[in-house]
Every structure is written in structure tokens, then in C-alpha cells.
Amino acid sequence: MESAPAEARTVAVSDTLLPGQKLMTLQSIKSASGVFTLTMQRNGNVTLLQRGVAQALWMSGTYRPGSVLVMAADGTMRIIYGRTQIWSMGAASPQAKLVLPNTGLLAIYNTRGKAVWNRHMVIGTLMAGAMLRAPDALGRDVTMYSLNHVYTLKLLTNGNMVFLRNGTTVLWSTGKTQWPESSAWIDVNGLFGTYSRDGDGTWDFHTHRPGTVVQIRNDGHFLLINGRTIVKTFV
Known part of the structure; x- marks a missing residue:
């Protein structure tokens, strides 16, 4: 054979x-x-x-x-x-x-x-397809970190996506707090959003620029960037 x-x-x-x-x-x-x-x-x-x-x-x-x-x-x-x-x-x-x-x-x-x-980590850049996750029963949580690990972007257990300094100081959040086991990602068309465990959108920002990625920089800037062009700065 x-x-x-x-x-x-x-x-x-x-x-x-x-x-x-x-x-x-x-x-x-x-x-x-x-x-x-x-x-x-x-x-x-x-x-x-x-x-x-x-x-x-x-x-x-x-x-x-x-x-x-x-x-x-x-x-x-x-x-x-x-x-x-x-x-x-x-x-x-x-x-x-x-x-x-x-x-x-x-x-x-x-x-x-x-x-x-x-x-459980994404470091520096969130590319299209890569996913952040809130904690769930399977332990699938994923948090995004700056290269120096000072700044983090994470989904809390209630589904709120927060941007933190030193793990405690909230610099920005979506304010969406009724969606446990949520996830977040940016798609190939430049849509960055959070989604319920059933896949329904709970918050988004659409750049309308394919190839856009999410970045967290060591200086505390949390942004969407397309090539060398900064499309959106959240902080």
C-alpha cells in the first residue's frame, strides 16, 4: 500500500x-x-x-x-x-x-x-483575524500588550473592552458591560469591533481601509494604523 x-x-x-x-x-x-x-x-x-x-x-x-x-x-x-x-x-x-x-x-x-x-497574549499589533477574548469557562482569554507590557487592551468578564496603564488605570473603554464572554478583532476590511458570545456586534469603529491593524505603542498610544497612516487614535 x-x-x-x-x-x-x-x-x-x-x-x-x-x-x-x-x-x-x-x-x-x-x-x-x-x-x-x-x-x-x-x-x-x-x-x-x-x-x-x-x-x-x-x-x-x-x-x-x-x-x-x-x-x-x-x-x-x-x-x-x-x-x-x-x-x-x-x-x-x-x-x-x-x-x-x-x-x-x-x-x-x-x-x-x-x-x-x-x-493568552497579543503583543504590540493586532492583525486581521487575530482575536482578543474575555475570560470564559475554557480559559480562552486573550489580552493585548504593548512591547514594554505597561499598556494593555483587554475584555473584562462583562464584555467591556478597556485600555489600561499598569493593569489598573483605565484610559479608555467601550462602556459595553452587558456582554459576558465577548471577543474583539479587526477584519480584513478595517472594521474593528467587539462581539457577543453569539457573534452579534456590540461596539465597532469602521476605518473603511482594508489592511488596517490595531497597535498599542510603548508611549501609551492606542490606535488604528494603515501602512504608515494613523487612521484613528483612541488615546
Whole structure:
């Protein structure tokens, strides 16, 4: 019997993606226990699944079949379609590696063994498809941080999205407080918004500029930016 072609196999022989290594369609890394699996799906969305749990614990939010997840040598995790980078996550840390431990806390570790990113974090820039989440029963909360970790953008348990300094001082908020387990993202058309657990919009700002991203800068500026053009400054 002929073996299955490479694109039809799920490769789950390691819990680590080293610098320069990649996951192509249906390839995976798996925790040593076998409970958690990170897979590049056929549709281009990278998902972290737990055995026995139907919902993904974490996902890239990218839906472009044929994409490849690459652990870059600079310490960032990237999704590439052809020659185009469509998504990135992590923090600059040369020769860092992506590890999926038995706890399920997917993380990027630097050469000193310190985690510089984990699945509960977005650092610096929120690209189209990447998602922020309020705490929920599955522990899927995701918070956005400035590179210096002084400023954060997060969804509270009540669904209010707040921009904080030092984790305590509220600099800005949506004021939407009746929507537990909410999420937030910016889409490919430049619509930045928050959504209820049922997917209904609860707050938004539309830039009408495809390719716009959300940034939090070390000086405390929270903004929407398209290329080099600042489209909206919230703070």
C-alpha cells in the first residue's frame, strides 16, 4: 500500500517548532501527553485543540487554504501564503522556539528558557483575524500588550473592552458591560469591533481601509494604523 501524500498526513511527533521549522496543511505539533494538538487546518486556520473538547482553545483566525505556519528565526510565529505574510504573533527574540507543553499553554520560549509570548497574549499589533477574548469557562482569554507590557487592551468578564496603564488605570473603554464572554478583532476590511458570545456586534469603529491593524505603542498610544497612516487614535 502506498503511503499517504505529505499534505494528507498529520505530523505530531514533537511538542516543539524550532526556528525555521514550519507546519504545512494538516501538519501538527502535539503535547507529550497527547492531550493538546496545534494543527494547520486545510482552510489555513491554525487551531489549538484539547482532546475531548469540541471548541478550539486558541486559533489564528486566518482562513486562506495553502498557508504555512513558520517559526521565524527572529522569534515571531508567522503565517505565510505564497510569499506574503498574512499574520504574525510573538515578540522579537532571536532563535526562540514554539512549545506546546502538557498544560496546553502554547508559548514561545527564548534561548534562556523564558516565555516571551503565550496564547493568552497579543503583543504590540493586532492583525486581521487575530482575536482578543474575555475570560470564559475554557480559559480562552486573550489580552493585548504593548512591547514594554505597561499598556494593555483587554475584555473584562462583562464584555467591556478597556485600555489600561499598569493593569489598573483605565484610559479608555467601550462602556459595553452587558456582554459576558465577548471577543474583539479587526477584519480584513478595517472594521474593528467587539462581539457577543453569539457573534452579534456590540461596539465597532469602521476605518473603511482594508489592511488596517490595531497597535498599542510603548508611549501609551492606542490606535488604528494603515501602512504608515494613523487612521484613528483612541488615546
